[in-house]
Amino acid sequence: EWNSGEKKSIDLSLAADDSVKTGVYNIYLKFNYSNKFGERSSETVPVALRVIGSPKLVISKIYTSPERVFPEDEFSLNIILENSGTDDAKNTNLIIELPDYFEGEKTKFSGTIERGSSKTVTFNLKAGNETPVGEHSFPLKVKFEDLEGVAHKAEYEVPVYISSLGKISLDIAGVYTSPDVPVSGENYKLSVQIENSGNQNAKAVSIQLVLPPDFEGKDTHFIGSLESGDSATASFNLKAGSQGNHNIKVVIKYMDSKFEQHEVSRSITHYVSSKSYSGEIAGSLVVLAVILILVYKFRKK
Missing domain, CATH: 2.60.40.10 (Immunoglobulins)
Incomplete structure (x- = not known):
């Protein structure tokens, strides 16, 4: 029984699942009641329900x-x-x-x-x-x-x-000459392959040869940057010295990522043959053969 002017509290348990968005929703409460004469009636009352959330x-x-x-x-x-x-x-x-x-x-x-x-x-x-x-x-x-x-x-x-930049490791990966065997006193091309097997790129790489006293020619070559795992070839046009085995010192200069200068030295050995006279001898034999043929023909006449 609910007397006129009387207030009562009604507790309703509701739940909003995770899919409900925050905001204001209207819900409707329907009241069914009877008056003192036993007549049945109903009334719907709108109620504003506010759903709040919390960001995370x-x-x-x-x-x-x-x-x-x-x-x-x-x-x-x-x-x-x-x-x-x-x-x-x-x-x-x-x-x-x-x-x-x-x-x-x-x-x-x-x-x-x-x-x-x-x-x-x-x-x-x-x-x-x-x-x-x-x-x-x-x-x-x-x-x-x-x-x-x-x-x-x-x-x-x-x-x-x-991460660590790692070390720079420059070394000689190959040596080639053209011709294969340099001849004493003659020009030839020396090619030196430089490889960076380290973990850091090398900057301003240059190669300098320390030649034996009786050798002549270009003794420096600038490569520039040499990245980790890459290689480059330095070529030198030289004039061979005396016959025999010769040691040539190879000085490799470079800078690291901090622009600090470094230098390593290596040594290569290659053989120089004596001057070949086979061509001159062959030419002389041809001239001699011609002379003999002319003498033979002259005597036959």
Whole structure:
């Protein structure tokens, strides 16, 4: 029984599943009742129901471009933020703290990230020349608001690994001469193949020969850059010295990524033959044969 002017509270248990969006919904309560004469009536009353949610931003992936970062490299730090909450996140702002040896962008505004969606935020950074090899931690703050304007904040540690440049290893991969056997006192071409078997690119590579005293010709060759795993050939036009085996010192000069100069020395040995007179002898024999034929014909007459 519900008397006129009397107030009563009615408790209803409702549940909203994850697919319900935040907002205001109208629900309708239907009341069935009887008056004092026993007459039945009903009345429908609309009730406004407000569904609220809470955004939740989490990092789903972190990666760099390029994939491997070395000291002195410029790179992009990409962070994928995913909203796994039940409300949109608006006015999203990311603030990253750069550790020692790094420089670049520190803040990024990402706007609204709707529930169930994600966004990629990119920081353009540079590693210093003296950046230590290993993992570096970047503290990250993510600030955002829900649709009611209530502020939220999440904090993360973003790891970035700096790879080692490795060593430069320049060596002689092959030696060739043209002709195959140089002749004493004659010109020939010496080709020296240089290979970089190290893990770091070499800059300003040059080759210098220390020739024996009786050799002549060009003794320097500039190659330039020689990437890891690549090779290049330095050619020298020389004049061979005396007959025999000769040691030629090969000095390889280069710079690393920090523009520090380095030098390595190698030695090559090749044989020089004595001057060939076979051609001259053959020519003389031909002349002698002609003379003998003429003498024979003259005597026959």
